[in-house]
Amino acid sequence: MEIKNGKLLTIYISILSLLYAATGILEIISALLNLIIGIGLSWIPPDLFGGFSALVISAIFFKAIFPWRRRKKANPYLLGATLMSMIFGTLYILIFIATGIDAYIVNEEWKWITDLMRPEIWLAAASTPLTYMAWIKMLKEFKGKAN
Amino acid sequence: MKIKVALIGNPNVGKSLIFNNLTGGRSHIGNWPGKTVEKKEGRCIYNGVEMEIIDLPGVYSLTAQSIDELIARDYIIEEKPDIVIDIADASNLERNLYLTLQLMELEVKLILVLNKMDIAENLGYNIDVEALSKKLGIPIVTTIATEGKGMDELKKIIAESIHREWKAKKISYGREIDELIFKFEKLIAVERQFSTKYPTRWLAIKILERDEDILKKIKKSRNLDEILKNIDESIKVLGDEPDVALAEKRYEWISSILPQVLKGIRPVTLSDMLDKVFLDKHLGIPIFLSLWWSLFRFTYDVSAPLSDLIDIFFNRLGDIVKEYISNEQLASFIADGILGGIGGVLVFLPSILFLFFGLSILEDSGYLARAAFVMDKLMYKLGLNGRSFIPILLGFGCNVPAIMATRTIKNEKDRVLTIVVNPLISCSARLPVYILIGGAVLGEYATAGVYSMYILGIVLAVSMALLFRRIIPFFKSGRTPFIMELPMYAKPILKTTVIHMWERGSLFLRKAGTIIFLGVISVWFLSTHPWGSPIEETYIAILGKILEPLFYPLGFDWRGAVALFFGFIAKEIVVGAFSIFFGFGGEGEEESLKQYIRTHKIFTPLTGYAFMAFTLTYIPCIATLGAIYRETGSWKWVLFTVTYELILAYTVAFTIVTAGHLLGFT
Numbered sequence: 001m002e003i004k005n006g007k008l009l010t011i012y013i014s015i016l017s018l019l020y021a022a023t024g025i026l027e028i029i030s031a032l033l034n035l036i037i038g039i040g041l042s043w044i045p046p047d048l049f050g051g052f053s054a055l056v057i058s059a060i061f062f063k064a065i066f067p068w069r070r071r072k073k074a075n076p077y078l079l080g081a082t083l084m085s086m087i088f089g090t091l092y093i094l095i096f097i098a099t100g101i102d103a104y105i106v107n108e109e110w111k112w113i114t115d116l117m118r119p120e121i122w123l124a125a126a127s128t129p130l131t132y133m134a135w136i137k138m139l140k141e142f143k144g145k146a147n
Numbered sequence: 148m149k150i151k152v153a154l155i156g157n158p159n160v161g162k163s164l165i166f167n168n169l170t171g172g173r174s175h176i177g178n179w180p181g182k183t184v185e186k187k188e189g190r191c192i193y194n195g196v197e198m199e200i201i202d203l204p205g206v207y208s209l210t211a212q213s214i215d216e217l218i219a220r221d222y223i224i225e226e227k228p229d230i231v232i233d234i235a236d237a238s239n240l241e242r243n244l245y246l247t248l249q250l251m252e253l254e255v256k257l258i259l260v261l262n263k264m265d266i267a268e269n270l271g272y273n274i275d276v277e278a279l280s281k282k283l284g285i286p287i288v289t290t291i292a293t294e295g296k297g298m299d300e301l302k303k304i305i306a307e308s309i310h311r312e313w314k315a316k317k318i319s320y321g322r323e324i325d326e327l328i329f330k331f332e333k334l335i336a337v338e339r340q341f342s343t344k345y346p347t348r349w350l351a352i353k354i355l356e357r358d359e360d361i362l363k364k365i366k367k368s369r370n371l372d373e374i375l376k377n378i379d380e381s382i383k384v385l386g387d388e389p390d391v392a393l394a395e396k397r398y399e400w401i402s403s404i405l406p407q408v409l410k411g412i413r414p415v416t417l418s419d420m421l422d423k424v425f426l427d428k429h430l431g432i433p434i435f436l437s438l439w440w441s442l443f444r445f446t447y448d449v450s451a452p453l454s455d456l457i458d459i460f461f462n463r464l465g466d467i468v469k470e471y472i473s474n475e476q477l478a479s480f481i482a483d484g485i486l487g488g489i490g491g492v493l494v495f496l497p498s499i500l501f502l503f504f505g506l507s508i509l510e511d512s513g514y515l516a517r518a519a520f521v522m523d524k525l526m527y528k529l530g531l532n533g534r535s536f537i538p539i540l541l542g543f544g545c546n547v548p549a550i551m552a553t554r555t556i557k558n559e560k561d562r563v564l565t566i567v568v569n570p571l572i573s574c575s576a577r578l579p580v581y582i583l584i585g586g587a588v589l590g591e592y593a594t595a596g597v598y599s600m601y602i603l604g605i606v607l608a609v610s611m612a613l614l615f616r617r618i619i620p621f622f623k624s625g626r627t628p629f630i631m632e633l634p635m636y637a638k639p640i641l642k643t644t645v646i647h648m649w650e651r652g653s654l655f656l657r658k659a660g661t662i663i664f665l666g667v668i669s670v671w672f673l674s675t676h677p678w679g680s681p682i683e684e685t686y687i688a689i690l691g692k693i694l695e696p697l698f699y700p701l702g703f704d705w706r707g708a709v710a711l712f713f714g715f716i717a718k719e720i721v722v723g724a725f726s727i728f729f730g731f732g733g734e735g736e737e738e739s740l741k742q743y744i745r746t747h748k749i750f751t752p753l754t755g756y757a758f759m760a761f762t763l764t765y766i767p768c769i770a771t772l773g774a775i776y777r778e779t780g781s782w783k784w785v786l787f788t789v790t791y792e793l794i795l796a797y798t799v800a801f802t803i804v805t806a807g808h809l810l811g812f813t
Contacts, residue, residue, distance in 0.1 A: 031595075034591075035592075046591065047595075048595055049436075049440045049595055049598055050440070050444075052433075052436070052437065052440070053436075053437035053440055053441065056430065056433045056434055056436075056437045057437075059429075059430060059433070060424060060430060060434070063424075063427075063430070076420040076421065076423035076424050077423070077424055079417075079420055079421060079424065080421060080423075080424030080425065080434075081424075083421075084434070084437070087438070087441055088437075088441060091441050091444055091445060091449075094445065094448075094449045095444060095448045095449060098448055098449045098450075098451055098452055099448070099451075101452040102451045102452040102455055105452055105455045105456060105459070106455055106738065138417065138420070
């Protein structure tokens, strides 16, 4: 996908923004249900603050849509959104690995599929091409200049 | 041959790094403006010349408005170092030269170090170092401290300075002001008490600026009346704010020479781009909260396997001790007292190291400064000083250095206010308590429970500050805007991050070997004596049962009460105490301890959460109280802090329990 191709990228960013928003809302609902009736939504982690963080990433992606359409050179919100997406994706992968090791140490059953199904891991993976494009473009633009 | 060398510079110019490079010693290298609040000394020998190097606090100027500035200024005037090294950020020359001019006015033997030359070059700046040196009349050395470049040249020029003389150029403030300065100079020059101690022109300028510290000193002058008369007359030339007028003149002078020595225009940088997002009007605070949340998930969840390994290690060690030591009392002392107590605390070492690792990444990347910046907007709206948020953030590590960091706050009322609310910020010592109790009773909400304690700490600190400002006359003052320098974003270097993590985390280890050790041994002794008695009849139970009625409305039994009592020494002892109480019979390991707390209903989710909030809020530890006394110089503020925190802790915990019951929680 060419970085100049604004339309496709706008759709791509919009989908990511929507998916993060849906994840955030569902995680918050799941957390509230779990708190009130003791059962959350299936396959959705009951995570109040994790849901809030997903909503924040969604909002940053959302803000990235508009300057992109105006074809600005580099898009700060795209850099910020992909960075946040990678931070949370990496975090949940680390948690996945740590939970596995911990289960082995204390000799407990590990429901690895539940940990691996954390939506933010897959959303980070889905945003990887965008992350690559945004940061490569940016690094090219700032090549030789200070950070 | 020995010479005394003083290092000075704006905050965040790489001064600590240059100090370390010169002395070979390790010291903290951070991004916090105003971090070097204490004088650091080191030694260096070059070509047979021994240098005693003093690292002065990072300052933007040499007025008497903050303790840091006063410390730096007084040191240069009173101690008269042989050489003063002014470290400037080459990528931000205009602002950094302001301090250089003030040092030139002090007529010290000055060397200017232009550090961060690589960043300046990357930004497209081309500095004519020779021309700048001529304009200022002082030698200049260029360095890249992060790579150790220019250090030999710096050492060489310092060593050679013994045989070289130079005088910095005098700055002209324009005819009218220069005449005023000359008038004061004449009045001072005839008095030996001043002329032998201070450079007369500098003193004249300070009098003209109406520097409070200098005005106090010249009260002994024979010419006081005439000086005061001249000060009144100077208003016609300088207006009501002479310090501002003179600062403008200095900047005018800098602006006049810069085009001759500096070429290039600053382009948009990656830092500018990222700041658009991280300092966004609407998203700045939510991003801060999200990153803070990720830090706690990292601290709590990712460190878990290592905590379990330590847990298993101490548990097995305890079993071995009990197996091989036949003397029951000695075996209990080692297994339950030392291994159970200290082991119960050391289990949390990985969590603390992970917290500091994450904090160091946030700090070294330049983000923490942004966090202070985004929160400043909120704090300013609430009528608080934004500068207070830096010590608040430092408080997440330890309240003691955070309280010391309040020295950068110029207004004394704001400073004391920041000091007294700082213990409400959740330091790392409280983390083990949250992890133990949260893990025991909050189930999958444990991390959220821990995170909420940190948020509650900020909310309470801000609320208390607001309340005190409204109701205590001492704290009533106008709002002061906060000017803060944001460092460039930087890729954290693993080695530096690990060093930072270790420097901070090792404090916990040292504490575990000293104060926590003594604390848990005391708890063990009191909980096992009279020897052979059931725990309900030991000395500690007697103490706990005296305290229990006080905590009954909060749902804490005598064990919770007595753990909190010993937590006054150091918060970690709360965990050590629980390990000892419930550690008998080989149930010392962390998971079993959590299970014991859960199954024996020591705490319910509600009372456990209230206990965490109480731990967050009640009396600061002894070290923090000592820091409050040292920084305020008054027992009054120590007593005030203890009193209000106890009341607040009780109120918060009671509110949680009551509100929880009303909402139907147990």
